Amino acid sequence: MAQYSKVAPTPLLKDELDIVIPTIRNLDFLEMWRPFFQQYHLIIVQDGDPSKVIKVPEGFDYELYNRNDINRILGPKASCISFKDSACRCFGYMVSKKKYIFTIDDDCFVAKDPSGKDINALEQHIKNLLSPSTPFFFNTLYDPYREGADFVRGYPFSLREGIPTAVSHGLWLNIPDYDAPTQLVKPLERNTRFVDAVLTIPKGTLFPMCGMNLAFNRELIGPAMYFGLMGDGQPIGRYDDMWAGWCMKVICDHLGLGVKTGLPYIWHSKASNPFVNLKKEYKGIYWQEELIPFFQSATLPKDCTTVQGCYLELSKQVKAKLGKDDDYFIKLADAMVTWVEAWDELNPVGGKAVEANGVVAK
Ligand SMILES: O=c1ccn([C@@H]2O[C@H](COP(=O)(O)OP(=O)(O)O[C@H]3OC[C@H](O)[C@H](O)[C@H]3O)[C@@H](O)[C@H]2O)c(=O)[nH]1
Numbered sequence: 001m002a003q004y005s006k007v008a009p010t011p012l013l014k015d016e017l018d019i020v021i022p023t024i025r026n027l028d029f030l031e032m033w034r035p036f037f038q039q040y041h042l043i044i045v046q047d048g049d050p051s052k053v054i055k056v057p058e059g060f061d062y063e064l065y066n067r068n069d070i071n072r073i074l075g076p077k078a079s080c081i082s083f084k085d086s087a088c089r090c091f092g093y094m095v096s097k098k099k100y101i102f103t104i105d106d107d108c109f110v111a112k113d114p115s116g117k118d119i120n121a122l123e124q125h126i127k128n129l130l131s132p133s134t135p136f137f138f139n140t141l142y143d144p145y146r147e148g149a150d151f152v153r154g155y156p157f158s159l160r161e162g163i164p165t166a167v168s169h170g171l172w173l174n175i176p177d178y179d180a181p182t183q184l185v186k187p188l189e190r191n192t193r194f195v196d197a198v199l200t201i202p203k204g205t206l207f208p209m210c211g212m213n214l215a216f217n218r219e220l221i222g223p224a225m226y227f228g229l230m231g232d233g234q235p236i237g238r239y240d241d242m243w244a245g246w247c248m249k250v251i252c253d254h255l256g257l258g259v260k261t262g263l264p265y266i267w268h269s270k271a272s273n274p275f276v277n278l279k280k281e282y283k284g285i286y287w288q289e290e291l292i293p294f295f296q297s298a299t300l301p302k303d304c305t306t307v308q309g310c311y312l313e314l315s316k317q318v319k320a321k322l323g324k325d326d327d328y329f330i331k332l333a334d335a336m337v338t339w340v341e342a343w344d345e346l347n348p349v350g351g352k353a354v355e356a357n358g359v360v361a362k
């Protein structure tokens with residue numbers, strides 16, 4: 001009689017991936033994700049009042065950082081980490097020691113596919129990240145590396161190897177990630193359309209990156225995943241992930257790294273207040289008409305061969321070209337430099353660990 005192993009398979013990248021969650025509330029939402037997340041390490045970035053106690057369900061392996069921790073670990077460089085905005089999540093990317101990151105909002109739940117099966121969003125992101133991207137030539141049958149698909153006739157064989165994938169951008173059923181004006185005009189609109197596809201975003205094309213269901217290869221693109229200066233004391237909010245996505249895509253195109261969007265879906269449960277969102281977003285809605293042409297025309301010199309080098313060059317261009325539009329971009333450009341300095345301090349190339357108390361090992 002064949003013996004079948006009763007031991008559950010080890011989850012993919014179990015010890016190579018951290019799950020980063022920005023939060024201002026108790027993390028009961030993890031109960032629904034337990035079957036998919038429990039074997040992974042969580043990095044919880046607690047925003048807002050550090051004296052508030054965030055309850056984490058039993059059985060999860062996690063580290064939690066509040067504002068006091070961020071200030072203690074980064075000192076004056078903590079100024080680059082946003083306060084009272086989900087942008088604070090990027091601190092989790094910086095302190096992680098793992099190769100991969102998956103970040104998810106605490107109002108995102110397990111969605112079901114059309115067959116009614118629970119979607120393991122983390123597993124799909126990992127598949128996306130572990131298979132190549134094809135940004136140089138569009139494959140009309142979508143992801144050619146997927147089971148049951150391939151490159152179609154006319155696709156150059158010289159391009160079929162693809163390039164490494166740096167970012168996997170997932171989508172949302174129920175509450176779509178609309179901006180405030182769209183939310184106001186269509187308050188009852190829900191996304192019920194499950195599109196069974198993963199696409200590589202072509203080289204030279206920007207896109208609106210949403211941070212609520214996102215994964216990336218931290219070793220390939222981590223230093224570019226800065227979510228900017230948002231929230232408290234800043235003239236703008238809810239453009240954290242957009243800023244990061246535009247900077248990241250310019251750098252990925254320059255370095256030959258791929259970005260995918262599509263599966264997996266999560267179930268986004270909470271529509272935030274459109275009036276509050278409008279107040280946070282309105283400058284971004286106006287500025288983005290300038291910002292997007294800036295990023296579309298941004299070029300990086302050949303001698304920018306590292307993510308940090310590309311990012312610092314981009315920050316110089318932000319200061320020179322956008323700084324004249326608003327002083328905020330001068331502040332943001334400086335914060336981009338601070339972010340890279342802090343990243344390199346916590347992630348020295350020599351690989352020396354940063355002590356648990358945040359002191360960089362000698
Ligand atoms: O001051 C804050 C507010 C919230 N958070 C945490 O961020 C996550 C997103 O918050 P929420 O779901 O309430 O807002 P949404 O409008 O749905 O967020 C979307 O738009 C803004 C961002 O781009 C975000 O990534 C999008 O998902 C959630 O985990 C809150 O607990 C916070 O840390 N600080």
Ligand SMILES: [Mn+2]
Nearest residue numbers: 105107268270
């Ligand atoms: Mn939300």
